[in-house]
Amino acid sequence: MAGRVRTLSIIDALTEELRGRLFSGELAHDDTLTEAEVARVYEVARPTAKAAIEKLVGEGLLQRSAHKTARVPKLGPDDVRDIYCTRAHLESTALRYLAQRAHVPDSAVTANEAISAMTDNAPLAIVEPDMRFHTSLVEAMGSPRTSRMFGSLVSEVRLCMVQVQGQHLLTTGSIAAEHRQILDAVASGNGELAVSILADHLGRARERLVAAVGGVPGPEAELPEPV
Structure with a gap:
């Protein structure tokens, strides 16, 4: 029986891509991620970029206060x-x-x-x-x-x-x-x-x-x- 192929939404796929950059060390502590930059680089709508960033904030991989740019947290x-x-x-x-x-x-x-x-x-x-x-x-x-x-x-x-x-x-x-x-x-x-x-x-x-x-x-x- 053929295995199932996992279908990702655009938001999930973008989140996975950004998560991979974090885990590879490409994005280091204090690096920032703006919705505009993510939307431009990956050619997606800003709401999509925002949703992906918010998912990573929820996982603790990014942090930001209200109305602030998301950044990679510096672990103390x-x-x-x-x-x-x-x-x-x-x-x-x-x-x-x-x-x-x-x-x-x-x-x-x-x-x-x-x-x-x-x-x-x-x-x-x-x-x-x-x-x-x-x-x-x-x-x-x-x-x-x-x-x-x-x-x-x-x-x-x-x-x-x-x-x-x-x-x-x-x-x-x-x-x-x-x-x-x-x-x-x-x-x-x-x-x-x-x-x-x-x-x-x-x-x-x-x-x-x-x-x-x-x-x-x-x-x-x-x-x-x-x-």
């Missing part, structure tokens, strides 16, 4: 810590659930294999499979509400990941190695070990990014990377 240390701590709570719950069943999602294995095949020469390319790895762990719980909560964070997590990888704060090999450790702990039924590895995994990235955005990093920034 408090933003980074809040985003990472929130995702850590959700992912820890997922790991304990999966470990009780010794269930390793095939999608997580596949995503990490894609990361393992990469090199440090293309740091931004890791963002997509890395997010697939972490998202697959949460979705494997089979809880639509938990998945929705995690999904609401994904866009901001991607922004963090773009900054982490764009500044070469972590090596590709260390990310893949720590992912394997998490999956091995889940497979052995040791949920607390999996959560502990996750805490180091996210904590290292979080605090190195905190330092990169001008904050004072915590001790997790100095955790050695696995090999």
Whole structure:
């Protein structure tokens, strides 16, 4: 049976295009997006450009106050810590659930294999499979509400990941190695070990990014990377 083709509206297609530019690092913090510029570049009506921009504002990928030009938000240390701590709570719950069943999602294995095949020469390319790895762990719980909560964070997590990888704060090999450790702990039924590895995994990235955005990093920034 042929697979279904997803039909996008003009607004959705434009939103996806702009989102891709954000996730690729082409649009960096404090860059602006005006309705007039988007309408001109993509040859769409201004209401279409406005709707796409508003969708990205709703996702937290752009911000603007009333009657102001939309701009890419500059994440500060408090933003980074809040985003990472929130995702850590959700992912820890997922790991304990999966470990009780010794269930390793095939999608997580596949995503990490894609990361393992990469090199440090293309740091931004890791963002997509890395997010697939972490998202697959949460979705494997089979809880639509938990998945929705995690999904609401994904866009901001991607922004963090773009900054982490764009500044070469972590090596590709260390990310893949720590992912394997998490999956091995889940497979052995040791949920607390999996959560502990996750805490180091996210904590290292979080605090190195905190330092990169001008904050004072915590001790997790100095955790050695696995090999």
